[in-house]
Amino acid sequence: xxxxxxCIKKSRGRPKVFDREAALDxxxxxxxxxxxxxxxxxxxxxxxxxKAPTLYAEFxxxxxxxxxxxDRYIARVTQQREACLYxxxxxxxxTLEDYLSLLAEMFTDKETPSGCFMICTSAVxxxxxxxxxxxxxxxxxxxxxxxxxxxxxRQQKGEIPATTSVRNLAKYLCCIIQGMSISAIExxxxxxxxxxxxxxxxxxxxxxKN
Amino acid sequence: xxxxxxCIKKSRGRPKVFDREAALDxxxxxxxxxxxxxxxxxxxxxxxxxKAPTLYAEFxxxxxxxxxxxDRYIARVTQQREACLYxxxxxxxxTLEDYLSLLAEMFTDKETPSGCFMICTSAVxxxxxxxxxxxxxxxxxxxxxxxxxxxxxRQQKGEIPATTSVRNLAKYLCCIIQGMSISAIExxxxxxxxxxxxxxxxxxxxxxKN
Numbered sequence: 518x519x520x521x522x523x524c525i526k527k528s529r530g531r532p533k534v535f536d537r538e539a540a541l542d543x544x545x546x547x548x549x550x551x552x553x554x555x556x557x558x559x560x561x562x563x564x565x566x567x568k569a570p571t572l573y574a575e576f577x578x579x580x581x582x583x584x585x586x587x588d589r590y591i592a593r594v595t596q597q598r599e600a601c602l603y604x605x606x607x608x609x610x611x612t613l614e615d616y617l618s619l620l621a622e623m624f625t626d627k628e629t630p631s632g633c634f635m636i637c638t639s640a641v642x643x644x645x646x647x648x649x650x651x652x653x654x655x656x657x658x659x660x661x662x663x664x665x666x667x668x669x670x671r672q673q674k675g676e677i678p679a680t681t682s683v684r685n686l687a688k689y690l691c692c693i694i695q696g697m698s699i700s701a702i703e704x705x706x707x708x709x710x711x712x713x714x715x716x717x718x719x720x721x722x723x724x725x726k727n
Numbered sequence: 728x729x730x731x732x733x734c735i736k737k738s739r740g741r742p743k744v745f746d747r748e749a750a751l752d753x754x755x756x757x758x759x760x761x762x763x764x765x766x767x768x769x770x771x772x773x774x775x776x777x778k779a780p781t782l783y784a785e786f787x788x789x790x791x792x793x794x795x796x797x798d799r800y801i802a803r804v805t806q807q808r809e810a811c812l813y814x815x816x817x818x819x820x821x822t823l824e825d826y827l828s829l830l831a832e833m834f835t836d837k838e839t840p841s842g843c844f845m846i847c848t849s850a851v852x853x854x855x856x857x858x859x860x861x862x863x864x865x866x867x868x869x870x871x872x873x874x875x876x877x878x879x880x881r882q883q884k885g886e887i888p889a890t891t892s893v894r895n896l897a898k899y900l901c902c903i904i905q906g907m908s909i910s911a912i913e914x915x916x917x918x919x920x921x922x923x924x925x926x927x928x929x930x931x932x933x934x935x936k937n
Binding site: 636658695 | 909923
């Protein structure tokens with residue numbers, strides 16, 4: 518069996534096409550598990566199964582590869598999350614329930630490490646890589662901006678009092694989401710995160726009047 | 728000037744006594760800034776100014792040194808935080824205000840990196856060092872246990888309805904604290920964290936009835 522596999526690997530037929538998306542997924546798993554610092558280009562070469570020159574040609578260096586991974590992560594989760602936020606026929610309460618439940622599910626998904634990839638990575642990047650750190654902060658503030666935009670729309674529809682600061686409300690929700698991500702890393706189950714979601718929704722009538 | 732300093736350093740008088748506490752503070756700053764993985768024994772030797780054999784004799788290895796740092800951090804913050812929680816003449820609301828304000832101050836203290844040392848470190852340790860990761864999770868759950876204990880006392884005094892699950896309340900407060908720590912890492916100011924504290928206190932009457 519092992520001889521067969523080795524034959525396939527060494528076959529000199531059509532040259533193996535570099536699968537960028539698959540390589541980025543493997544790289545994401547590695548960065549997520551071990552963090553940016555502890556992951557080296559050698560690890561990335563090993564995990565992706567690509568040749569080192571291919572990775573350098575495609576991404577320049579580890580930082581370039583990390584940026585591509587981050588873009589892929591954001592494109593994926595943004596799509597899912599925004600689809601959830603922009604379901605017009607759901608009330609504010611229902612939409613936030615859908616949104617926070619989706620996050621609870623994502624943060625405890627057995628297919629990936631716990632928590633949010635960006636929050637995990639940002640927690641130790643403060644100093645070690647200024648460039649990456651700035652990039653993550655910018656993306657995180659985009660997340661807050663998305664929530665602000667959503668809440669503004671709901672305020673215009675009359676679902677949030679006109680006097681409420683939607684920015685403060687968005688900041689509070691972001692704080693809870695970040696806390697949920699860290700709780701997940703510290704072994705909180707989906708059910709425990711859903712308890713936090715439930716409490717947040719129960720507080721919403723008060724939370725809306727800030 | 729530099730010759731003088733070098734003379735002092737090289738003086739053969741009394742052998743320099745190893746200052747364990749000072750070395751641990753230097754090591755803490757390093758682990759906090761760069762994370763566990765990216766900090767090597769060579770970095771620790773350089774930062775503490777101690778000789779490598781001294782560090783190995785004292786702490787065995789990097790893991791041992793990190794554990795000693797964590798113990799020191801916990802001893803320091805636990806003392807401050809618990810002193811704040813066990814001020815008997817303050818109401819529940821006042822005590823939580825003191826406690827959360829102290830955390831907002833600590834997380835944005837200019838003397839140390841942003842956020843909580845344990846939350847920063849735990850965020851990327853999930854897989855890379857099982858032993859340290861387990862140790863941090865245990866300490867974090869002690870933090871939750873401290874809050875549960877405090878809330879139980881206040882429940883007995885009648886400040887929290889008897890039907891309320893103080894465990895759920897403690898978990899919710901821990902989630903907010905973790906979110907505050909991550910917000911601080913992502914550049915939130917003391918004032919922004921205090922806005923979250925203010926909102927949490929405003930929600931407290933509702934939060935207490937879970």
